[in-house]
Amino acid sequence: MQVMAADGPEKTGEEGAGGAGGPGGGGVRFELEKETELRFEVEACERVQLELLSGLGEVFGSELNRNKKYTFGPGSKIAVFTWQGCSVSLTGKTEVAYISRDTPMLLYLNTHAALEQMRQQAERDNERGPRVMVVGPTDVGKSTVCRLLLSYAVRLGRRPTLVELDVGQSAVSVPGTVSALCIERPADVEEGFSVQAPLVYHFGSTTPGTNIKLYNKLTSCLAEVFSQRCEVNRRASVGGCIINTCGWVKGSGYQALVHCASAFEVDVVLVLDQERLYNELKRDLPHFVRVVLLPKSGGVVERSKACRRDTRDDKIRQYFYGFRGASLYPHAFDVRFADVRIYKIGAPSIPDSCLPLGMSQDDTQLKLVPVTPGRDLTHHVLSRHTAGTHLHFTTGAVKQVSGAITQLLEDRTPP
Numbered sequence: 001m002q003v004m005a006a007d008g009p010e011k012t013g014e015e016g017a018g019g020a021g022g023p024g025g026g027g028v029r030f031e032l033e034k035e036t037e038l039r040f041e042v043e044a045c046e047r048v049q050l051e052l053l054s055g056l057g058e059v060f061g062s063e064l065n066r067n068k069k070y071t072f073g074p075g076s077k078i079a080v081f082t083w084q085g086c087s088v089s090l091t092g093k094t095e096v097a098y099i100s101r102d103t104p105m106l107l108y109l110n111t112h113a114a115l116e117q118m119r120q121q122a123e124r125d126n127e128r129g130p131r132v133m134v135v136g137p138t139d140v141g142k143s144t145v146c147r148l149l150l151s152y153a154v155r156l157g158r159r160p161t162l163v164e165l166d167v168g169q170s171a172v173s174v175p176g177t178v179s180a181l182c183i184e185r186p187a188d189v190e191e192g193f194s195v196q197a198p199l200v201y202h203f204g205s206t207t208p209g210t211n212i213k214l215y216n217k218l219t220s221c222l223a224e225v226f227s228q229r230c231e232v233n234r235r236a237s238v239g240g241c242i243i244n245t246c247g248w249v250k251g252s253g254y255q256a257l258v259h260c261a262s263a264f265e266v267d268v269v270l271v272l273d274q275e276r277l278y279n280e281l282k283r284d285l286p287h288f289v290r291v292v293l294l295p296k297s298g299g300v301v302e303r304s305k306a307c308r309r310d311t312r313d314d315k316i317r318q319y320f321y322g323f324r325g326a327s328l329y330p331h332a333f334d335v336r337f338a339d340v341r342i343y344k345i346g347a348p349s350i351p352d353s354c355l356p357l358g359m360s361q362d363d364t365q366l367k368l369v370p371v372t373p374g375r376d377l378t379h380h381v382l383s384r385h386t387a388g389t390h391l392h393f394t395t396g397a398v399k400q401v402s403g404a405i406t407q408l409l410e411d412r413t414p415p
């Protein structure tokens with residue numbers, strides 16, 4: 001079957017991508033004209049193989065290799081974009097597959113070009129490169145835009161840093177963490193960015209609202225470490241950073257964005273798809289911060305709660321077993337409760353009238369609370385804290401003792 005690019009989105013449709021044979025090794029062939037994209041979603045419990053047959057195409061900023069088969073797991077939502085035109089084939093059951101001409105890729109490319117100019121200027125003037133914060137409500141393509149901008153930057157030889165502040169859907173580590181990752185090569189088409197030596201802080205919940213004070217504190221910690229790195233590493237400094245944020249943009253969520261902008265001293269804020277947020281940030285951020293409103297792609301798919309939960313479960317599995325469960329071999333060993341101390345950050349709030357004189361409610365949010373081991377610890381991820389002579393574990397949050405913070409991934413065993 002041959003499908004040509006349609007006049008608008010969602011016109012050429014899915015006609016059962018598992019169907020007839022063709023040059024793509026039994027798949028369905030799609031011909032993409034220049035500046036169009038093929039969007040497809042993989043059915044639950046299915047896998048779909050994508051192959052570039054001719055021309056040039058990319059998936060969220062990473063170029064496809066010709067005649068290589070890329071496999072996408074159940075529920076994946078993918079777009080193959082082409083600047084010059086290409087033909088691809090899909091094998092397997094897709095929920096939907098269509099070609100769209102209506103994409104904001106040109107605007108995203110312009111944004112990348114503007115950031116690259118800032119990097120060139122930083123290089124010339126011996127200054128630091130752009131620090132960019134990507135914000136917007138849920139399901140507008142924030143993570144995808146971050147991936148795109150990072151992959152484009154690294155393709156030009158830059159070394160930008162991804163700062164992942166989305167504790168619900170982290171691209172770097174297990175859910176419930178915030179992290180920073182130096183990007184050295186474009187994202188793998190199937191796997192995403194290679195996670196080599198990230199800096200990861202354990203927040204311990206999938207919503208910042210659980211302990212907003214701790215969330216802001218961890219943001220500040222990441223910003224401080226990033227700035228220190230920039231001082232000693234010129235390439236990191238020129239590369240700048242792209243900060244991915246949560247989709248919580250109201251109340252304390254909005255305040256957390258303002259806090260992040262100030263902690264990282266961001267120069268550019270990209271607001272996806274929400275004019276209200278754009279105007280609020282323009283009002284509240286210093287005048288030298290460039291706030292830019294960008295449209296969301298029509299291809300971005302809304303994800304249900306169940307879908308988000310599945311993605312989180314996958315991410316945890318991936319942390320322990322590697323991508324598709326094939327590259328890491330974790331082993332279990334017993335630790336006696338007598339040999340460890342377990343703490344949690346954040347005490348339950350107490351009414352103001354019951355607090356000691358001079359202590360405010362906020363102070364309890366960063367308080368260390370000893371945890372008595374029990375049944376309710378099952379199905380929790382604890383992180384190990386390395387400072388001090390005893391083994392300490394924290395549940396649900398980073399523990400700060402002697403000024404150090406747990407790095408969750410430091411003991412990750414190579415395959």
Ligand SMILES: Nc1ncnc2c1ncn2[C@@H]1O[C@H](COP(=O)(O)OP(=O)(O)OP(=O)(O)O)[C@@H](O)[C@H]1O
Nearest residue numbers: 077078079138139140141142143144247299300301
């Ligand atoms: N152009 C596109 N075509 C098809 N699918 C897309 C496109 N852009 C993004 N997607 C898919 O849409 C989904 C949501 O995108 P993304 O994760 O970037 O949104 P988000 O704003 O970061 O969401 P969240 O609020 O959960 O962080 C992802 O599965 C992504 O692969």
Ligand SMILES: [Mg+2]
Nearest residue numbers: 142143166169
């Ligand atoms: Mg996201």
